[in-house]
Amino acid sequence: MTRPLDETHDASARSWVTSANRPGTDFPLQNLPLGVFCRRGSGNIGRIGVAIGDEILDLCALAEADALGGIGPEVAGALRAATLNELMALGRPGARAVRRAAFALLREGSAVRSHAAGHLVPAVEAECLLPASVGDYTDFYASIHHATNVGRMFRPDNPLLPNYKWVPIGYHGRASSVIASGTGVLRPIGQTKEDAAPAPAVGPSRSLDYECEVGAWVGKGNLLGSTVPIAEARDHLFGLCLVNDWSARDLQRWEYQPLGPFLAKNFGTTVSPWVVTQDALEPFRVPRSPRPEGDPEPLPYLDGREDRVSGGYGITLEVYLRSAVMRDGGLAPMRLTSAGFGDMYWTMAQLLTHHAGNGCNLRPGDLLASGTVSGAEKSERGCLLELTARGTEPLTLPTGESRRFLEDGDEVILRGRCEREGFAGIGFGECRGIVLPAQMLPG
């Protein structure tokens, strides 16, 4: 099943879009992530594009002009849609056809470079929208470090529940409130209850948190009643993005038993706009994280040879924070943590195969998120709940401000990058959101 690397992975290939050759850019010629954008001020009608350096190539316009060689009419039709769902439905072959056509067009010395004339939009003049219409959004819990850290706060003697090492724990999130990077997030209002209080109070959350996660967009779907064998799971994963699963910890603590998080999570989930495709990620596949001695091996339906050898993705994730005071003072965002996605207890393929294991149908454009990505060290904790130990070890910002949880005006920025010797590094772009003050009291 392994896809061979091809010329689109050649580290020496350069683009005539010069910003794509800048060292450290997230979007060199070897990345070519897909997204949906509109030109600022042109209304909200999305067009499919590909990020290249500091520009966006308008694939919709090129498909309309029949100027993308070799993609075929089906892919061309999908590129004229307002979301990526149709292209996602075509699975990896559709994404690969687009990747090859864009690579041929954008590489230095391209014979068809002229086709791009008038169809390159500076990213600063564009607004990125959601890449797909999300049918269902599922959030997992695939970092054992996160599960253990959080579990320890609630159950000191028994931090990890007995099912964790067998079941890729997940739950359904809210599709309607998945929002594009850059959208402001209102501090939610809800019920909270202090242990000693006789009754809950209603008010703005005082424990607003981010969660740094990786998301997978489902490509090819499966019908209700059918499953996806682990060996085929990767063919159903169209590409990856970054996800900030904003969480109101005080609401969560009071509401979550016995049926799981609800209003603590469904007020907003931010995704990065660019879908980094499976083919772009091919060079950065890494072995599945080995299980500690004594842990059970995955059950057979979750254990595939290819997944064992290369089911992980070597993505380094970073979380940055910038307060309103920092922004006013012209200070750059402060990096809070960094963690490796290769370290997860469950792979994305395992999550997808488990999800469909009971016959649940996944559809093109569904979003699966990994759960908070945390490592073993304090510097690798992917949410404030863990990083400040439930607020007991506040952070200090460069302004001298301290943070236990997020304050109004705080901006959270997630970044992700893949690097490997001999290959051009690629990135995910930013997943960004700013906390806005609570606006209204219900009722």
Next chain:
Amino acid sequence: MTRPLDETHDASARSWVTSANRPGTDFPLQNLPLGVFCRRGSGNIGRIGVAIGDEILDLCALAEADALGGIGPEVAGALRAATLNELMALGRPGARAVRRAAFALLREGSAVRSHAAGHLVPAVEAECLLPASVGDYTDFYASIHHATNVGRMFRPDNPLLPNYKWVPIGYHGRASSVIASGTGVLRPIGQTKEDAAPAPAVGPSRSLDYECEVGAWVGKGNLLGSTVPIAEARDHLFGLCLVNDWSARDLQRWEYQPLGPFLAKNFGTTVSPWVVTQDALEPFRVPRSPRPEGDPEPLPYLDGREDRVSGGYGITLEVYLRSAVMRDGGLAPMRLTSAGFGDMYWTMAQLLTHHAGNGCNLRPGDLLASGTVSGAEKSERGCLLELTARGTEPLTLPTGESRRFLEDGDEVILRGRCEREGFAGIGFGECRGIVLPAQMLPG
């Protein structure tokens, strides 16, 4: 906010569709529920229709022919769609316009009866589809009897968690696997673990259950970041249906902590095809169920005067079971239980207002389900987990077969009716599903 009763509620009004005047029909002239159907064998393109007696009036055809007086171009456009989502977005006024036009057309002595010529389809020649494209499906837990019965099995000393009387507990379900009545339901496969076993096993669920619930289709939506005051909640509820939230109890038991049910529920959720509108239900509104002495009153955002006086719906729900042996022997389905929906701890308006209380956006066509509807008595328990006390008190069927949980070939039928002195009784039609054998092992 109360809508006055009007001539469409007049119990003496009769239809020229004679089956609509038959005593006990679910679909008399006073009901006029909306749904989406196709003629058998004509492909799966849905058309909006209204149920009348044993027939379906094709509203799409009538809208195309401009033959529904007084509905206006916006409603007419919505009726030409393949789902009810557009009409739902128009809220109660849109539904009311359709109700009045259909009533005028279908009543005995109608001057415009001829408009219906060629547009009445016998229900037996039609297949009912999902009434709407479900954006998000949310399941609640609004029966305190159900919550207590189930909680007692898992926590004998402390059946009801401390948040129950304050928070309308809910969680996100799976939208992709919401299916129309009549669709077969494959027994799901998944991980289960016996307490004494060292490791989980993978196999078909051995504790497959139904849950008898009432669903509410969201009409008018609310934007992300906005809330819905309790006094306005009913205007966001387009209409009601029946829901069977199939549940694999053994999968649920092993997977559900700490994030709630997932694969135990998302393999299929059956809804009845007809949306009984708010206007049709108007005569059957009842006071919100009084809280037992000592229970807290709802928090202010969940406490509305109108909701207190008439937030409940006087619906009697029934669950029927027919095994394959009963079907082969020509036996009628056996009634297992009957419960009153007026008895719920939380009203539909409270559920919706709570859901949007943190700014979560609800969209037209979203589905909210009540959770299992159970009463205080054993004869009122809305799922087998409760009815057979987790399988320890099996049922006996008329064939002598016994049931702890559902067997392959079992057919579960939910029915619901509203009756009130001086008014024509109305019903919901059936919510029906048959259990099919597990078909494949994952991986």
